[in-house]
Amino acid sequence: MSTIVEADVVTAVSAIVRRDQVLTDAASLAAYSHDDAEWAAYDRPLAVVLAESTHDVAAVVAWCATNGVAVVPRGSGTGLSGGANAVADSIVLSLERMTAVLEIDADERYVVAQAGVINDRLRASVAEKGLWYPPDPASSAISTIGGNAATNAGGICCVKYGVTRDYVLGMTVVLADGAVVQLGRRTAKGVAGYDLTALMVGSEGTLGIITELTLKLLPLAGREERAVVGYFPSLHAAGVAVAAIAHAGIIPAALELIDRTCLRAVDDWQQWSLPRDVDTLLLAKIDDAGASGDALADRVAEAMTTAGGVNVERASEQAEVDRLFLARRLAYPALERLGPVLTEDVCVPRGAVPEMLARIQAIAEANEVVIANIAHAGDGNLHPLIIAPEGDDAAKARAKVAFDAIIAECLALGGTVTGEHGVGLLKLPGLADELGERVIELHRSIKLALDPLNTLNPGKAFPAAEPAAG
Amino acid sequence: MSTIVEADVVTAVSAIVRRDQVLTDAASLAAYSHDDAEWAAYDRPLAVVLAESTHDVAAVVAWCATNGVAVVPRGSGTGLSGGANAVADSIVLSLERMTAVLEIDADERYVVAQAGVINDRLRASVAEKGLWYPPDPASSAISTIGGNAATNAGGICCVKYGVTRDYVLGMTVVLADGAVVQLGRRTAKGVAGYDLTALMVGSEGTLGIITELTLKLLPLAGREERAVVGYFPSLHAAGVAVAAIAHAGIIPAALELIDRTCLRAVDDWQQWSLPRDVDTLLLAKIDDAGASGDALADRVAEAMTTAGGVNVERASEQAEVDRLFLARRLAYPALERLGPVLTEDVCVPRGAVPEMLARIQAIAEANEVVIANIAHAGDGNLHPLIIAPEGDDAAKARAKVAFDAIIAECLALGGTVTGEHGVGLLKLPGLADELGERVIELHRSIKLALDPLNTLNPGKAFPAAEPAAG
Numbered sequence: 014m015s016t017i018v019e020a021d022v023v024t025a026v027s028a029i030v031r032r033d034q035v036l037t038d039a040a041s042l043a044a045y046s047h048d049d050a051e052w053a054a055y056d057r058p059l060a061v062v063l064a065e066s067t068h069d070v071a072a073v074v075a076w077c078a079t080n081g082v083a084v085v086p087r088g089s090g091t092g093l094s095g096g097a098n099a100v101a102d103s104i105v106l107s108l109e110r111m112t113a114v115l116e117i118d119a120d121e122r123y124v125v126a127q128a129g130v131i132n133d134r135l136r137a138s139v140a141e142k143g144l145w146y147p148p149d150p151a152s153s154a155i156s157t158i159g160g161n162a163a164t165n166a167g168g169i170c171c172v173k174y175g176v177t178r179d180y181v182l183g184m185t186v187v188l189a190d191g192a193v194v195q196l197g198r199r200t201a202k203g204v205a206g207y208d209l210t211a212l213m214v215g216s217e218g219t220l221g222i223i224t225e226l227t228l229k230l231l232p233l234a235g236r237e238e239r240a241v242v243g244y245f246p247s248l249h250a251a252g253v254a255v256a257a258i259a260h261a262g263i264i265p266a267a268l269e270l271i272d273r274t275c276l277r278a279v280d281d282w283q284q285w286s287l288p289r290d291v292d293t294l295l296l297a298k299i300d301d302a303g304a305s306g307d308a309l310a311d312r313v314a315e316a317m318t319t320a321g322g323v324n325v326e327r328a329s330e331q332a333e334v335d336r337l338f339l340a341r342r343l344a345y346p347a348l349e350r351l352g353p354v355l356t357e358d359v360c361v362p363r364g365a366v367p368e369m370l371a372r373i374q375a376i377a378e379a380n381e382v383v384i385a386n387i388a389h390a391g392d393g394n395l396h397p398l399i400i401a402p403e404g405d406d407a408a409k410a411r412a413k414v415a416f417d418a419i420i421a422e423c424l425a426l427g428g429t430v431t432g433e434h435g436v437g438l439l440k441l442p443g444l445a446d447e448l449g450e451r452v453i454e455l456h457r458s459i460k461l462a463l464d465p466l467n468t469l470n471p472g473k474a475f476p477a478a479e480p481a482a483g
Numbered sequence: 484m485s486t487i488v489e490a491d492v493v494t495a496v497s498a499i500v501r502r503d504q505v506l507t508d509a510a511s512l513a514a515y516s517h518d519d520a521e522w523a524a525y526d527r528p529l530a531v532v533l534a535e536s537t538h539d540v541a542a543v544v545a546w547c548a549t550n551g552v553a554v555v556p557r558g559s560g561t562g563l564s565g566g567a568n569a570v571a572d573s574i575v576l577s578l579e580r581m582t583a584v585l586e587i588d589a590d591e592r593y594v595v596a597q598a599g600v601i602n603d604r605l606r607a608s609v610a611e612k613g614l615w616y617p618p619d620p621a622s623s624a625i626s627t628i629g630g631n632a633a634t635n636a637g638g639i640c641c642v643k644y645g646v647t648r649d650y651v652l653g654m655t656v657v658l659a660d661g662a663v664v665q666l667g668r669r670t671a672k673g674v675a676g677y678d679l680t681a682l683m684v685g686s687e688g689t690l691g692i693i694t695e696l697t698l699k700l701l702p703l704a705g706r707e708e709r710a711v712v713g714y715f716p717s718l719h720a721a722g723v724a725v726a727a728i729a730h731a732g733i734i735p736a737a738l739e740l741i742d743r744t745c746l747r748a749v750d751d752w753q754q755w756s757l758p759r760d761v762d763t764l765l766l767a768k769i770d771d772a773g774a775s776g777d778a779l780a781d782r783v784a785e786a787m788t789t790a791g792g793v794n795v796e797r798a799s800e801q802a803e804v805d806r807l808f809l810a811r812r813l814a815y816p817a818l819e820r821l822g823p824v825l826t827e828d829v830c831v832p833r834g835a836v837p838e839m840l841a842r843i844q845a846i847a848e849a850n851e852v853v854i855a856n857i858a859h860a861g862d863g864n865l866h867p868l869i870i871a872p873e874g875d876d877a878a879k880a881r882a883k884v885a886f887d888a889i890i891a892e893c894l895a896l897g898g899t900v901t902g903e904h905g906v907g908l909l910k911l912p913g914l915a916d917e918l919g920e921r922v923i924e925l926h927r928s929i930k931l932a933l934d935p936l937n938t939l940n941p942g943k944a945f946p947a948a949e950p951a952a953g
Contacts, residue, residue: 119730120726121832121833121834122729164674171672175649178681188921194922195919198899199897200831200863200864200897200899200902201642201863202637202641202646202859202862202902203899203902204635204637204899204904204906205900205914206923206926206944207685208635208648208682208685211648212677212678214678215674234732235771260589262589262704301705302772302774302775303773303774303775304773305705360668360672360673362670389672394670394671394672429668429670430675431674432670432672432673433672436674444675444676448676451664452665452666452676452679453676455658456676459929459932462932474676475677
């Protein structure tokens with residue numbers, strides 16, 4: 014792509030959308046050159062286009078296909094795997110201005126919205142009609158539903174309510190040549206053809222660019238939330254409680270783990286007087302109605318106590334519960350204040366959570382790196398956060414060793430290298446180890462079928478073929 | 484494929500598996516030449532192979548790929564769209580002997596089983612460990628989990644618990660060249676690469692042959708089943724009740740409709756003294772625990788009464804409830820006793836159920852055909868069953884007109900041509916109308932990518948390209 018002249022690209026694209034939708038200043042190019050995975054590689058894009066409609070997206074993608082220019086789609090850039098990082102000579106296509114909630118159907122329980130709608134805003138919009146959109150990534154205040162779908166985002170309530178994929182009924186997609194198609198359905202069920210909707214969800218913009226989504230909703234009513242909080246003397250003890258809750262057949266609405274490092278980082282930032290003398294916090298939510306919900310909460314508390322939890326209690330103060338869950342959501346940005354964070358996203362069988370947490374701790378010690386831990390523990394989805402001080406190259410090198418070691422241990426325990434953040438760039442080597450060459454080849458053949466010119470977010474989501482020799 | 488010599492194929496395949504796994508007698512070839520969609524076209528296969536392992540499947544598929552012979556995979560042949568109908572010069576590959584339940588993990592809540600396990604047997608196996616596999620197609624006593632996955636089967640409890648796709652975590656698949664791959668995961672969450680598992684589910688054996696499945700389970704405990712039964716003076720009135728229940732935001736565990744024709748057909752067969760003087764029966768199940776479940780059941784009963792239901796009651800006799808649900812399951816085979824049944828599987832928005840039922844009735848009258856109705860009404864998934872007496876070609880022609888008219892009305896109401904039975908052969912024209920040419924082209928390109936020789940169940944699931952002129 015060395016023949017591309019930047020000025021020509023900007024001129025051409027500015028003729029497709031309005032000139033003020035095209036950003037070319039150095040600050041914007043830098044800001045849009047990567048997502049929140051700063052450890053992953055990125056390059057400076059040729060331009061940033063702020064799409065305002067499916068038509069804009071289609072026109073830009075069509076031009077890029079004709080001219081062999083790579084397109085890197087982007088929501089609000091909160092990804093943690095580098096999936097939205099710019100590649101060389103690319104156009105970053107941001108959908109952040111596509112913020113219309115187009116239709117809410119309370120009877121059929123779906124919402125149609127543009128891809129740039131922020132998750133929390135979507136949830137608030139449907140709540141006004143008595144409806145609930147469950148997927149709640151920790152980034153819900155800042156991430157878009159389009160990005161959520163492109164990465165198949167998880168969240169805090171997945172343990173009971175599933176992930177983004179489980180709520181995507183249909184979508185409008187711009188294909189690699191700029192064609193606009195509708196996939197999926199609005200009906201409760203449907204098996205008309207291949208499940209291309211599910212194929213697009215989690216494909217990280219490599220097969221098409223999602224511009225609108227039809228999302229399934231649940232009734233808001235009927236749930237009664239209770240929280241159970243327990244403090245544990247070690248990561249491992251908290252892990253034992255997680256395994257015990259799974260073994261008891263209990264499905265809480267959330268079961269989150271926050272370690273001391275994260276609690277302190279949030280408290281240092283927010284000054285909330287969070288507990289500082291504990292090692293690990295487990296935070297469960299039970300939302301079954303009535304006596305059965307109360308009974309489940311009691312059983313969760315019992316499992317925590319048996320595993321060595323202290324001060325296990327049904328949190329009675331809603332304000333306290335809200336603050337603890339908010340602390341969970343703020344853990345990641347709080348840690349980022351301490352330096353660049355290398356984020357893991359491994360998911361292991363629930364029963365393997367204590368062992369995996371112990372191995373993570375051992376890896377931290379062996380490599381002399383700080384590893385903080387937050388986890389959607391009830392799913393077995395752990396987020397060890399490896400912190401290296403800014404500018405300390407030796408620490409950064411040790412962090413990378415720890416990162417790879419955690420992936421290896423996760424695979425050894427029957428886990429997956431990415432529970433919810435996606436492959437992006439950071440997990441490309443891990444993915445190859447997990448899936449094997451033949452399954453990676455399937456990815457390549459599907460990519461080639463849908464994007465023969467390889468202009469849609471090239472190099473992301475799965476390892477490209479080794480260049481042929483000679 | 485006119486060069487294929489049948490005897491050579493049989494000889495070759497008999498050298499791959501044992502000779503007694505290869506059926507070539509006329510009765511077997513006839514029995515295995517089609518599924519339960521007798522109206523769809525089928526041909527005589529060259530041979531039937533009864534695979535006993537993934538290795539058998541892989542070896543036969545590899546041989547077929549090398550020799551350009553089509554493979555038609557098959558569970559127990561209960562499909563209703565012709566997806567398992569034999570094509571000319573093909574080998575029918577039956578997985579019905581692959582009946583091993585390989586692993587049940589109660590803590591992680593999954594089961595690993597071979598594709599030929601009958602749905603009800605799987606459910607019984609996991610129930611012994613306190614676990615529940617929700618997907619319950621009406622054919623659960625006779626259909627295999629492999630067939631369920633290949634068609635993304637629905638069922639009676641989908642309205643609350645989802646369809647087969649929602650429970651398939653991973654699978655072993657034989658690809659078109661005979662390679663064996665593992666797709667998906669066993670962990671609660673995972674986004675490692677494209678969702679090839681979801682792509683395989685519902686692809687009707689056209690992209691790969693599923694030989695083993697890892698299925699997600701729920702705890703068996705915690706549900707308390709209650710039934711509400713209402714009798715309605717017309718299909719339309721029952722439809723109004725369905726729409727009202729959806730409008731009230733109630734999600735029952737099941738909401739089934741059975742019309743007079745079906746009730747009588749079951750009663751004539753089973754002699755159960757089912758009610759014969761009613762027009763339409765609605766059968767709801769509510770399984771929320773405790774007082775909230777009771778309250779929901781009351782609200783369902785109220786919605787039924789308001790819509791004109793008579794004798795609406797909370798069924799207190801479990802035996803009566805079981806018999807009514809069994810009547811629902813037996814409706815299809817009961818009608819088949821009256822003659823070949825042309826089965827619809829349209830799915831419309833829940834609010835459109837009364838209008839769609841009225842249009843079905845109008846189509847029956849306009850075309851002078853008998854159309855019986857069963858429906859997963861709570862999903863908007865209707866099964867108008869068009870009956871033409873054996874040998875009455877004029878009636879058969881009118882039935883075909885009615886079939887097409889129902890599809891057209893369903894699409895006009897925002898529905899899909901297949902809610903759960905799959906496209907097979909019967910829905911090929913309807914699918915093209917629903918998806919449009921460009922989305923059909925996506926199917927063709929994915930098929931070409933994964934099965935370049937077109938040997939896996941060719942001609943099914945989506946319309947093949949028009950042959951090039953000249």
